[in-house]
Amino acid sequence: MNLRFLEWIWHVRGSVALASDASRDAVFDKLDPVFRQTGTSFDRVGDTLVFRKRDQAAQDKMSVFDEGVLTLEQRASGPVLRYDLVSRALLYCFLAPLLFLAVAQLTILLSAHQKAVAEAAEKAGTAPKKPEKKVFPLNPIDQALGAPAPEPPKKKGKDKKADDAKLPSPTPAYVFAGIFAVLYVVGRILEDRLVNALFRKRVSAA
Amino acid sequence: MTGTRVGNRVIGAQAPVTVGWENIPKVEGGPVKQFVFTWFQPAMLFALIAFWYYAPNSIAKASTAVAIGIGFKALLLVLEWVNPRFDSWRLTWKEAATDLFYVAIGYTMLRLLDGYIGDDVMIDYVQKALHWDKFAWFMTLPLLVQAILISVLFDFGQYWMHRGMHNWYPLWVTHAPHHYITQLNINKGAVGNPVELFLIGLGIGGFFDFLPRAALLAGTFGLAVSVYQHINVRFNTPRWWRFLFNTTEHHSVHHSQDFEASRSNYSGTWIIIDRLFGTCVDGEAELLGMEGGRRMSIRETMVYPFAEVGKSLKHRMGRRTSEEQPIAVPAE
Numbered sequence: 001m002n003l004r005f006l007e008w009i010w011h012v013r014g015s016v017a018l019a020s021d022a023s024r025d026a027v028f029d030k031l032d033p034v035f036r037q038t039g040t041s042f043d044r045v046g047d048t049l050v051f052r053k054r055d056q057a058a059q060d061k062m063s064v065f066d067e068g069v070l071t072l073e074q075r076a077s078g079p080v081l082r083y084d085l086v087s088r089a090l091l092y093c094f095l096a097p098l099l100f101l102a103v104a105q106l107t108i109l110l111s112a113h114q115k116a117v118a119e120a121a122e123k124a125g126t127a128p129k130k131p132e133k134k135v136f137p138l139n140p141i142d143q144a145l146g147a148p149a150p151e152p153p154k155k156k157g158k159d160k161k162a163d164d165a166k167l168p169s170p171t172p173a174y175v176f177a178g179i180f181a182v183l184y185v186v187g188r189i190l191e192d193r194l195v196n197a198l199f200r201k202r203v204s205a206a
Numbered sequence: 207m208t209g210t211r212v213g214n215r216v217i218g219a220q221a222p223v224t225v226g227w228e229n230i231p232k233v234e235g236g237p238v239k240q241f242v243f244t245w246f247q248p249a250m251l252f253a254l255i256a257f258w259y260y261a262p263n264s265i266a267k268a269s270t271a272v273a274i275g276i277g278f279k280a281l282l283l284v285l286e287w288v289n290p291r292f293d294s295w296r297l298t299w300k301e302a303a304t305d306l307f308y309v310a311i312g313y314t315m316l317r318l319l320d321g322y323i324g325d326d327v328m329i330d331y332v333q334k335a336l337h338w339d340k341f342a343w344f345m346t347l348p349l350l351v352q353a354i355l356i357s358v359l360f361d362f363g364q365y366w367m368h369r370g371m372h373n374w375y376p377l378w379v380t381h382a383p384h385h386y387i388t389q390l391n392i393n394k395g396a397v398g399n400p401v402e403l404f405l406i407g408l409g410i411g412g413f414f415d416f417l418p419r420a421a422l423l424a425g426t427f428g429l430a431v432s433v434y435q436h437i438n439v440r441f442n443t444p445r446w447w448r449f450l451f452n453t454t455e456h457h458s459v460h461h462s463q464d465f466e467a468s469r470s471n472y473s474g475t476w477i478i479i480d481r482l483f484g485t486c487v488d489g490e491a492e493l494l495g496m497e498g499g500r501r502m503s504i505r506e507t508m509v510y511p512f513a514e515v516g517k518s519l520k521h522r523m524g525r526r527t528s529e530e531q532p533i534a535v536p537a538e
């Protein structure tokens with residue numbers, strides 16, 4: 001299957017313009033500290049640098065990337081550093097909404113099942129009887145301090161609504177699906193810009 | 207590294223730990239910043255207690271508590287950005303996304319599971335089997351007494367569960383992934399293997415009948431005190447607060463790379479429980495984690511307890527290779 005059209009989801013690609021007189025070794029030497037991080041291994045062969053990361057430190061400036069290739073190229077406009085970086089974190093964040101949508105569907109199924117079981121038990125008269133709630137007045141100290149008194153127990157008709165509220169709700173799963181969708185968009189744009197700025201800063205350093 | 211003697215123990219012999227409040231840096235900046243970061247914690251606690259104490263019944267609901275919880279955490283994220291305790295704990299996109307994944311699991315899948323095998327289900331079973339009623343007399347106590355008792359009772363259980371996790375191998379393998387976090391941020395409390403998160407959430411509060419308002423007030427201690435366990439904010443925490451309550455300072459010691467330091471400060475809210483049982487160490491640490499600060503991936507966090515138990519069994523049965531040796535050394 002050709003994933004070329006989907007690769008933008010977890011690939012961050014870009015380029016940084018280099019000074020016209022920049023030598024290959026000088027550029028890679030300037031980038032060297034970026035790859036001297038815990039869990040990072042890299043190889044330089046000719047105009048190409050290939051790196052791989054594992055268990056990246058939280059504060060590693062490229063912690064979001066797991067592997068990548070940096071290449072020095074000569075273009076009509078001058079030399080450039082081209083990069084193609086792979087991020088599993090971005091891919092998983094992209095897929096997370098699907099996971100939580102599936103969880104929401106599972107919650108709906110389980111909720112419907114629980115409701116059906118409870119209704120069947122009620123019809124058959126085997127539903128466990130709920131103990132009657134005793135009503136206690138507020139402690140005199142709370143009365144003196146003006147705390148609102150607790151509500152009296154609700155009537156039967158309203159109890160049904162309260163029972164429904166106890167069933168598992170899919171709302172949190174929908175909310176998190178939305179949060180991860182937004183988070184993906186933020187991360188895809190932010191990490192793209194941050195890594196470009198990082199490379200630009202390193203190669204232009206004196 | 208020589209470390210510092212605290213009682214019978216030497217703290218900070220393996221990794222740097224600052225021991226003693228007098229050695230902890232203060233908030234830097236002008237008088238307004240000093241004022242805000244000195245009084246923020248108590249002001250929020252008392253404001254939330256007053257809110258839940260006096261809010262009309264139509265507002266004093268669980269949904270309001272959820273909304274306040276989300277808003278408060280968003281505010282704390284801003285504080286992390288404005289006044290971080292350590293720059294080396296700054297929240298990055300990846301850290302934020304990872305932490306949120308664990309939070310999401312807690313709110314969805316774990317909650318779903320909890321409905322079938324959680325503490326309320328177990329307590330309901332015990333009550334029916336033994337024909338027990340709920341302890342309704344609890345409701346006659348003043349609201350704040352109810353709230354503090356609920357909070358202390360839960361934390362007392364959590365203290366022993368947590369201490370057990372650091373002292374008994376089968377529990378430790380569930381808790382160890384949480385100790386691979388290398389920095390403290392507001393949602394780091396949710397990071398860990400789901401088995402651990404299930405175990406640490408067990409409590410005996412379900413045996414008691416209490417007013418809903420008391421439960422909301424008790425939840426305030428969780429929101430406005432124990433939330434500061436995992437936060438990257440420099441506060442000038444008042445003396446009475448740090449004597450009574452757990453703080454980010456205490457919890458950073460607990461997460462230190464120093465083994466002895468990590469065996470302290472087990473409570474979630476009431477550090478006074480640690481003081482009573484001799485496990486409290488007042489101080490702070492910046493270098494956190496296990497294995498020299500290796501960050502554990504989500505995948506490894508999910509399988510770690512099972513993989514470690516598998517390795518351990520193989521090891522005991524003599525079928526081992528050097529790679530398969532268990533790394534979760536029992537904490538005893």
